[in-house]
Amino acid sequence: MGVMVVGVWAGEGGRAGPPGRPSPSGSLGAGRRDRPRVLVVDDDPAILATVQDILAAEGWEVVAVETGVEAVASIRDQRPAVMLLDMRMPGMDGWAVARAAREQAPGVPIVVMTAAENAAAWAAEVAAEAYVAKPFMLDDLLRVVDRFRTGGGRPN
């Protein structure tokens, strides 16, 4: 399954983009661009698509992936300003993604997004910068993500 780059700017900077367009390397960072980039990881396609639409409408460039493996590749190559990470996923789960992300893209904040009972505890387990418990109110999601709009660094 390929990486989906979403929004009206589909293709710009995405790996799935049309040939000929230069793909920004991770070193360029998100902060140099006018649109902050967010990586969304969720194995549920409906949630993934919804979050994609919501964040794109708020001016984010959204990289949406359904598996942990794709997430690790994306966080390394695309250097998002923030990663929204589902925890319970088949194959490579949220814990494994978080571990790999800390190694390969340190400094990218992680926002855990889970439908589990103990969202806060799971977020703490991977030392996430923030968490959103599913189901979430739209405003809550936007408020949390907005804290990381300014760039690839930690908010404080």
Added chain:
Amino acid sequence: MTALDLLNVTAQAAYVVTFVLVGVKTVRHPTPAHRDMTLFFGVMALAILAQRIAPFFSTLPPAWVTGAVVVLLMAMPYVLLRLVADFSVVRPWLMRTVEVLVVAAVVAEVAFAGDAPAGVLLAMVAYFAAVFVYCGTAFMSGARRGQGITRRRLEAVSIGSIFIGVAILLAGSELLVGEIAAPILNAMAQLFFLASALAYYAGFAPPTFLRRAWQAPEIDAFLTRAAELPRRPTTSEIVRELERGAASATGAAATIGLWDEDRGALRFLRAEPSTEYVDVRPGELAGGRAFASQHIEFSADPQRDHPEGREVYRATGVGATIAAPITSGDRRLGVLCLFAARSPLFAVSDTELAKLFADQAATILEARVLIDHAARVRAQEEATRLKEDFLSAAAHDLRTPLTTLLAQAQFLERRARRDPSAPADLKGLERIAREAERLRSLVADLLDVARLEQRRLLGEREPVDLAAIVGKIADRRDDGRARVRLEVRSPVVGTYDRQRIEQLLENLLENALKYSETSAPVTVEVWQDADAARISVRDQGIGIPASDLPRIFERFTRASNVDDRRFHGMGLGLYICRGIAEEHGGRIWAESEVGKGSAFHVELPLSMERRAN
């Protein structure tokens, strides 16, 4: 003294010693077999003593002594036959015939006054030899039926009888051969007499060391097996194994009664292959008495010692019993009973062996209790964990579609407010509809599981034609690709909850279609088999790994080769299917091969009433 004399003396001494030993036994434990043994060796000893002592008084023993010895010797085959009857079964007509022959032999001896013609003597020899050989084979067949030490003892006795028969034949043949050959035959006869004396001694009155040596292999074998006994799946299997071990080591029948507090009785498993129980109250019969007194009970004649069980003992042909309490510390677990099938083959020393087995049984059963207890605790923990798992899995799976519903609805609302003229977001609306439907079916499944666990899944029952239902569902599910092949010949009508049966079939068909290629056919068969309806749904799909097959009907279980992202579901469908089948009194099972496909089979009784009969 010649070598021949030495042989003679040794053989005779062996008989006399055996007589003294069994005589002591008879005084201590007067049983029919002990009496007959004493009688048998007594006759021999008396004849020998008469022959040995007489010369001290005069050159020739008085005629009446010789006569008495001859008469006693004539009765020997009869006494031996009585011994066989104690250990095994002798036909009454044979017994009567031998009695008549004994009388005839005595009459002949008296009539001819030790001067019988050769023909009569030969007839007597033949009669002796025949009875001894018969007894030998009878003991041998008894040995074949027996086991352990009993078998070995009967074998020894059998060999003794055959030897004595041969010795008599040889001694009798002396009359027919010349002067030169007679001493050789006589020597051989003496050898056989000695061998028979030793064999009889070993068989009828084995010394303790021999007894232990004969028991050792079975005891060793049992103790080797004992270590893994507590891990047997059921207590009754452990009891059976303990019974077998005790039986083979003692050469008797063994049975174990376990104390049942609720019934206030010792529960004995009937002899294999029965799986029924017999209850015995404390104080009743040998077992109950040993359990009540907490002492080993030995009874040579249980019909006399336990009159309340006379009928039982007589019917089962029990000769002697040893009952030993199985007690661990102050916990009275039960009682071990050993029954010698027909004969009092037990020695009092066998009570020690019984105690060893009872103690071993106590240790094993106690270990079993601990293992059971640990298993119960584990099962409880597992049940709690499953319940928690269920709740958290259910909550998680309900929140997932809800997340989309809430976020998408709020997002559409915000969009509409910001830009009222914007075109409708069809994708978002579709997403809402799809996730709402997913939530609905999830809630329906969860409610079904809750009903199933209260056994309230089924509603009103009515006559339902499975063939018609299958046709209807196939039409509904086939989405125009003609993948579903029906093999239905005639209506199959049973009394079912129509809605639930539809749900069951729909679920199976949906699975078959979902887990196979969109071009692969799915076959549904419906037929009647005796008074049950049978349904099979076969696909050529991804199949189910053998390791997952036993668990696929459990809740929240999905085969490990199911890609969660391609196939949504909580793993409740087949669990509900099993519930529907079982609440109808039927069953559901599956066969599968990975990569080849799966077949799900359902069997439903046509009506509950018929099944109840």
